[in-house]
Amino acid sequence: IADVSPIGDFDLAAVYVSDAQYNRNIFFDTTPQAIRLYLLYNHWGLQILVYAFILVDLALAIFEDPAVVPLPIWVTSVIELVCLAAFTARLVHYAKVIPRERFWKDPKNICIFAIILLSLVDMIIYGALKASGFYAVRWSRVLRPLLLVNITEGRQLRRAFRSIRNALPQILYVFLLFMFSVLMFSLMALKLFGKRGLKTIEGRPYFTNYLEIVFDLYVLVTTANSPDIMMPAYNFSVYFAVFFITYILINTYIFMSVFLAVVYNNYKKYLKEEVRKLVRAKRHKMVRAFGVLQERKGEEEPVVSQACWNQLVRLVQPDISNAHRELLWSVSDDNNKGCIGKVAFVQLADLLNIQVIMMKSRPHPLKTWLPSLYLSSPSRLVCRMVQHKAFMYTYDLIILVNAVFIGLDEEDPLIANVEWAFLVLYLLEILLKLYSFEPRAFFSRHQFWNCDLSKYNIQLNCPFLSILDIVFILRILRLIRVVDNIKRFRAIINTLIKIGPTILTFGQLIVVVYYIFAMVGMELFKGKIRFFEANSTDPDKAFCGNPLLKNSVFAKHNYCKNNFNNVVSSFILLLELTVVNQWHDILFKAWENTDIKMFFVLFHIVVVIIIINIFIAFVLEAFFVEYTVDQSNLQSSLEKKIEELELGLSACFLPGYKTVDGLLQRMFEADLDPEDFAEDEDFDPNNPSNLNFPNPNFDSV
Amino acid sequence: IADVSPIGDFDLAAVYVSDAQYNRNIFFDTTPQAIRLYLLYNHWGLQILVYAFILVDLALAIFEDPAVVPLPIWVTSVIELVCLAAFTARLVHYAKVIPRERFWKDPKNICIFAIILLSLVDMIIYGALKASGFYAVRWSRVLRPLLLVNITEGRQLRRAFRSIRNALPQILYVFLLFMFSVLMFSLMALKLFGKRGLKTIEGRPYFTNYLEIVFDLYVLVTTANSPDIMMPAYNFSVYFAVFFITYILINTYIFMSVFLAVVYNNYKKYLKEEVRKLVRAKRHKMVRAFGVLQERKGEEEPVVSQACWNQLVRLVQPDISNAHRELLWSVSDDNNKGCIGKVAFVQLADLLNIQVIMMKSRPHPLKTWLPSLYLSSPSRLVCRMVQHKAFMYTYDLIILVNAVFIGLDEEDPLIANVEWAFLVLYLLEILLKLYSFEPRAFFSRHQFWNCDLSKYNIQLNCPFLSILDIVFILRILRLIRVVDNIKRFRAIINTLIKIGPTILTFGQLIVVVYYIFAMVGMELFKGKIRFFEANSTDPDKAFCGNPLLKNSVFAKHNYCKNNFNNVVSSFILLLELTVVNQWHDILFKAWENTDIKMFFVLFHIVVVIIIINIFIAFVLEAFFVEYTVDQSNLQSSLEKKIEELELGLSACFLPGYKTVDGLLQRMFEADLDPEDFAEDEDFDPNNPSNLNFPNPNFDSV
Incomplete structure (x- = not known):
């Protein structure tokens, strides 16, 4: 390490610090050429470009059949080819940055490769079938949102997916028990109500078919058909209300709370573990950067001089003001020695993440x-x-x-x-x-x-x-x-604003799931319901163009626009299904078959039981952190320094972190082992316990 | 203390141990006569009798107008008088047990006294007005459920009420912010949709009256009118869906999660504090019992001999088997010294709370x-x-x-x-x-x-x-x-069974709230809707006997039985309102006035936002404890002892505690300061920090 030229040293150290600052976990070659490629790979311009291409790729659904704005197939195909080319270029770039054998070990890369390949195959098949006049399905469209998960630097999104995956076994057990309870209650309902000859409001026999009862009671868990489902039995005898009350208590209140408890518990456990690894990796990177720049005088502990440090910071963050840099140095070098040891140096990544707006208190121009x-x-x-x-x-x-x-x-x-x-x-x-x-x-x-x-x-x-x-x-x-x-309100609003960025992560998660369901739903159900403008005089308007919907609640409530006819209305429909109310009315009356019931039960399990609960778990945890933790140590020492130095500048100090990782880190800071730092040299990525890192980060020192 | 006769000593010590075991916090006189009265006061027969009288008193609503089973006024009045006499007797008994000045300091007693007095006044006024043919309201009926809170030994119920009261300020701030958000969105909705001339499904103007918009959007938070409320705007333009999506995201998902977070956070905080006090009080009582029985040999630490201990345990729990008692002694006297010190003695209360079923493994009778x-x-x-x-x-x-x-x-x-x-x-x-x-x-x-x-x-x-x-x-x-x-399922089922008893506490809480709302609702809305049996041919049946309901969703869905005509249907109606779905349809169409809207919004805030969230918080916490804590130390040492001794009996050992307090105590055991015990002599009930104990427990030693 000591024999590399000094300029290369600084570049390498700057890359380490920058990686630590933004929590990037990419194992790159340390040759100057590879470092340059790596810097280019991390350039914000290229990253934005990748996001733009993904956005264009996803937005193609607006123009493809069934389209909001129809475009000829050749136009969408050419755009998709350009996008695929861009993703391939990004993947090749990545392959150049990291060693060959590591590239193929990473499931992320294989996943991207497979998606690109499958999309190409699908386009060829689709084009060929269409050209010969056959019916064809663009099945590879469900794969598109997976690019959002795999190709971008969306660590939060991948982490959310991992935490769902990790929670799945536990959720499954509770779900089986829950379904067992639903099935058992359905059996009871069949025995209790099946032979009484009761009728529903629509005049159909009440609780006579076992599978229909199961579905009706599943819908009751979501409260969407309460109290309608109970009314025939309740009107018959007041005692039958006890059955439904017991059912709602057990399945809606207790089981749904247990789902939240299981999801929340797993979320907390795995997140803590991941953040712990993240912090260790960050410290390890900073130690590496320190190792590159350190100077050793005789038997003393190795140190980094101020000049060296200044050059490094300027490389890492070129737009930093001198005042800001001096402030950070004075926090690191608390005793004014002119050089800092390893412990103080490692803080740099966190210090750079604290947002400080520096302003010289200038006189008013009119003055x-x-x-x-x-x-x-x-x-x-x-x-x-x-x-x-x-x-x-x-x-x-x-x-x-x-x-x-x-x-x-x-x-x-x-x-x-x-x-x-x-x-x-x-x-x-x-x-x-x-x-x-x-x-x-x-x-x-x-x-x-x-x-x-x-x-x-x-x-x-x-x-x-x-x-x-x-x-x-x-x-x-x-x-x-x-x-x-008002102070009391500001505290709550500040918390809400702080969790805002992470809500965006959940937004992406929802988009991925919605997109997949929308693509499948559009293929299955497009065109079955038609929406007529208000001034239309078409006689089909009364039943949304589907004779099955004659006299249905769906048509009477003007729900015709809730359909799968294009990607926008599909998304809004899925949102309505997430809100759950009336979901059984929204589509089942239109297709009296079991397929669509399964489609929506699956959607309910994935979105409402899993994702919404993870979202609630996140908001709960974020609020607990806000209620209990005030400021990190680093922030307080920075604030103290600002007061001490009286730098002649009014620093508009924004409490909180710039990144979501910062918030997460702070969430579990109290539980992090402070000795982690002392042992970080032992950090071994080849250790099997690290296998659930998609990107093994470092080889052993 | 040393000069009291030995028999009196054992009685006193037994009372202390029993109080510690069941977490009773009553400050009684220590004269033998007062102790005898106190033992009688705690007798299970009398306690059951009190519950029975409360049950009868609450059940009177079934027979009073509007009645399920009408009884003449004089019958219900006589029964109520008997109940009130029983409560008075209980109160007088309590007054004899504790010192006079403490009796009047306790708000609980004043509350009971006031309820009895007000009930009597109300009965007299009601009787007089009825006799002279005037319209009269039995307003004191809303006070009845408060007896359930105050007169019984329902510590859990009082604790739940206290934790709600403590959480109220925080909930209020979030609620104000939430209402501000609803009001702001309503203003936006008025501006966006008010002038477009849109119509709802029922043909009324859409979003033109500010107060109606506020109410509609409040209902949307509960998702009950989704997607109906959105459809006119969505049918007009797809872009307006963005408004509703934003609204649901912020108010339904984020704010409702924040409510849960605030309730949960407060619940945990105050419960921990209360349980800490409870444990300190329990240890203090055990130390007092030890002080009564201790023997001091020269300079050694004071001890309690086995004979003494045996006599005490027999007094506290007369039905304990010899084998069980010997087992408990061998756990306490680990080193076989024949006597135990203070630390081991204090464990007794917890040991008695661990459920052990002892069975001699006898040969089969046929053998x-x-x-x-x-x-x-x-x-x-x-x-x-x-x-x-x-x-x-x-x-x-x-x-x-x-x-x-x-x-x-x-x-x-x-x-x-x-x-x-x-x-x-x-x-x-x-x-x-x-x-x-x-x-x-x-x-x-x-x-x-x-x-x-x-x-x-x-x-x-x-x-x-x-x-x-x-x-x-x-x-x-x-x-x-x-x-x-199946092992995996058993773990979940066991947890569910364990939280069962505490769910009963929430059940009582719900009954108290429901009863109050039912009484008020019956006075306000009784008889406005009538239910007709299925075979009735009355023409009014089509609109539930209320012309306002002609062609309403309410009548069409056969909701006529959802009314306030008697206490049973009121309870079921309130349960339906708790489940939330269709709540806006259930009653508002019948009374197009603002009063009933306020009644139901208040009900929604109290039950759904506060109580259901506390219930969810409890289930969450109970599951976290089950996932993380395995067994208490005491239980493991008991199990070890059973194995060690090979007592010739197969002990069917039930893990878990008999009482809800045991579960709560275990919940926060990890956080309890182990030094509490050493300092318990300093426990000072006159300390202002203890003021939120309704019963100051002990005078200072």
């Missing part, structure tokens, strides 16, 4: 240009007034009053004029604030709450109704500012 | 009566066969086959005959088992799984259809035995 006017006593009074809390409260009140006016009828010309008065008041607020605060400070502080207002001003003149709608919504969003000023 | 026959080789073969696992599996299979036959049509005479064959097989099983196992061992081991079968045999000849129904259900319950034989 420099027109000092006599700006410093005059009326001008000072205005500044003091604007900076007073009463000013804020006044505007909170104005916003509230404005909200009331928004709620009132706008037909009245007086109210419409009042709207303009409010606009003037808001403009006045901005001007006054710009006058009394230094502009940069103003914009960085009010970034979020003013953006809506600025849009308001720009877009109010826009004639389109839809943009005016957005403006109305944005105006109403200003109300959040009022709530945010 | 003693007919040894030659019973020990012959064919007889031995039968015994070995029955004890083999294959025998169990064979019968599991038989039960499954029987389940299939139950599911089949019983009209077929062949199948009816097959049923008799199964009955013969089950009888054979019992006879074979009785032959090969010692009868007492057989019955204790198969207590649960055979009881249904024995009922089956007795009741099959019973001509009533309803009993036959029960028999069918019991037969199906035998299927549980099959599942219970």
Whole structure:
């Protein structure tokens, strides 16, 4: 290691630090050429490009049959080929970066390779069949969302999938027990109600067919057909209500809670384990970077000098300000020795992840240009007034009053004029604030709450109704500012904002699952229900173009748009099924067959029982962390340093981490073994216990 | 303390130990007379009597107007007077047991006193008004369920109420934020959809009245009107679906999870605190008992001799067997010294709470009566066969086959005959088992799984259809035995059975809340909807006797029995509202006014947001404990001792605790400070931090 040229050393160390900062676990060759390729591979431009291609690939569903906007097959095929070419290029690039034998060991790469290959085969078969006039199915479309999981740097998404996979056996046992309970209750229901000759509201025999009872009682677990399913028996005798009450208590309340408990417990357990590994890997990478840069003076502990450290930080984060870098150094080198040891050096990755907005407290530009006017006593009074809390409260009140006016009828010309008065008041607020605060400070502080207002001003003149709608919504969003000023609420809102990015991970997870179900659903059920515009006079409109739906709840409730005729309505339909209510009415009446029941029960198990519960588990855990943990040690020492140094800059310090991994790490920080660091040299990726890492990270030192 | 007569000493010590065992926190006078009164107060007979009177008092709602079974006013009044007299007697008894000044400091007693007084006043007013022909309301009926909370030894119930009260401020903040979000979205909805002239399915204008929008969107949070509420906007334009998707994501998924998080977090925090206090109080009581009985030899540590200990245990638990008592002593006196110190003595309360079923492994009676026959080789073969696992599996299979036959049509005479064959097989099983196992061992081991079968045999000849129904259900319950034989499932079932008793606490909680809402609901809404029997030809049947309900969903779905006309249907209606689905349809269409909306929104907040979430929190916590904690130390040492001693008895050891407090204590055992014991002498009930104990327990030593 010591014989590499110094420049190469810094590059290598910078790559290690950057990998540690962003928790990348890719084992790359350490030759200068490979490092350059690796840096290119990690370039944000290329990563965005990959995401863009995936987005285009997924969006093809909008243009393919059954399409929202139909395009000829050759157009979509060419676009898909371009996307596949891009994915292949990305895969080849990755293969160049890491050693050959490691490339084929990683199931992720094999998965991407297989998807590309299968998509090509499917396109050829589909094209050939279509050309010869046969019926053909584009079955490889269900594979597309898997690219989102495998090709991107979406570690969170992969982790979510792994935690689902790990929880599956436990969920399965509870599910079997749950299904056993449903089957048993169905048997009881058959015996209790089957021979009484009761009728449902629709006039069909009540609880006479075992399989139908099983399905009805399964739907009752989701509460979607309560109390309808109970009414015939309850109307017959009040005692039969006991059966349904027992059923709901056991299967809806207890079993659903047990599902949540099992999912939550597994989620916590495996997540903790993964984050522990992640932290160890991060520390290991930092130790490697330290090993590259260390200087050893005689018998002393090896250290890294400030000059060396500065150069490294500049390489890792070129846009870092000098003040920020000096602040980080002073936190690391607490005793002003001019050099830092391993323990302090390893912190660097975490330090870089803490978001600090540095601002020199500059004088107001008017103060420099027109000092006599700006410093005059009326001008000072205005500044003091604007900076007073009463000013804020006044505007909170104005916003509230404005909200009331928004709620009132706008037909009245007086109210419409009042709207303009409010606009003037808001403009006045901005001007006054710009006058009394230094502009940069103003914009960085009010970034979020003013953006809506600025849009308001720009877009109010826009004639389109839809943009005016957005403006109305944005105006109403200003109300959040009022709530945010109350301390108790701010704590809750801050937590909600912090878990926002991770909700995006779940969003991706949902998109993957929805996409697969939408593709299958479209192939199975497209065109069976038709939606007619409101002004249509087609006689088929009364039953959504499907004679089976004559006089059905589905048609009466105007559900015709809930269909699988294109990818957008499929997604909205699946969302309605996730919300669960009326799901048994949404489609089963249209296809009185068992296939569609199985399709939806499967969807319910995957989305409602597993994914929604994992989502709830995440929100629960995030809130517990927010309630119990205040700040990490590193953050507090950074804050202390800022106060100590009085750097002549007002640091707008954003508590919290930039990355989701940061939040996760903080979640389990209390449980992490502090001795992990001392032992990290023993970290052995070839150890079988690490096998569930999809990417073995390092070879042994 | 040393000068009291020995008999009095043992009584006092026994009372302390018994209080510690059952976690009673009553500060009683220590005079022999007061102790005797206190023992009487704690007598199980009196406690059951109190519960019986409460039950009768609550059940009066069945006979009072609006009644299920109408009784004259004077009958119900006399019964209520008797109940009130019983409660007064109980209160006076309690007042005799504890010092006067403590009696009036306890809000519980004041509460009971006020309830009795108010009930009497209400009865007098009601009687007078009725006698003079005026309209009168029995408003004191809403107070009745509070007796269940205050007069009984229902510590769990009071604790659940306290944990709700403690969580309220936090819940309130989240609720305000949640309502703010609903109000904001309603404002947006008004602006987006109000002027488009859309119509709901019923032909009313869509989203034009702000308050109606707020209510509709509140109902959407419960998912009860999904997707109906979205359809008009979605049919108009697909982009409007985004509004509803955002709304559901934020308010249904995120906010409801946050409610669970807040409730769960508070529940855990306060429960831990309360259980900690409970354990300290228990140890303190045991130390007091030790102080009464201790013998000090010179400078040595004070001890309690075995003779003394034996006498104490016999007093505390007269029905304990000698073998069991010797076992407990050998666990306490691990080194066979003949006396035990304070630390070992304090364990006694917990030891007594561990359920051990002791059975001498006696020879089979046939072996003693007919040894030659019973020990012959064919007889031995039968015994070995029955004890083999294959025998169990064979019968599991038989039960499954029987389940299939139950599911089949019983009209077929062949199948009816097959049923008799199964009955013969089950009888054979019992006879074979009785032959090969010692009868007492057989019955204790198969207590649960055979009881249904024995009922089956007795009741099959019973001509009533309803009993036959029960028999069918019991037969199906035998299927549980099959599942219970699979280890993975048994773990889950055991946990479910263990949390059973605490679910009863939540059951009481629900009854209290339901009762109050039912009383109010009956006064407000009784008689507005009428239910007609199936064979009725009354023309009003089509709209439940309420012209407002003509052509309503309510009447069409045969919901007429969902009314407040008597206490039973009120309870079932409230249960349906708890399940949430269709709740907006169940009653609002019948009374198009805001009062009933407020009534149900309040019910939703109290039951669904608070109580159901606390229930889920409890199930979650119980499952986590089951997954992580295996056995308490005390249990393992008891098990070890049983193995060590080879007492010549097969102890059927039931893991788990008899009491709910035991489970709770185990839940937080890991977090309890082990030093608590050393400091327990300092336990000061007059400390302000103990004020949220309703009963201050002890004066300072």
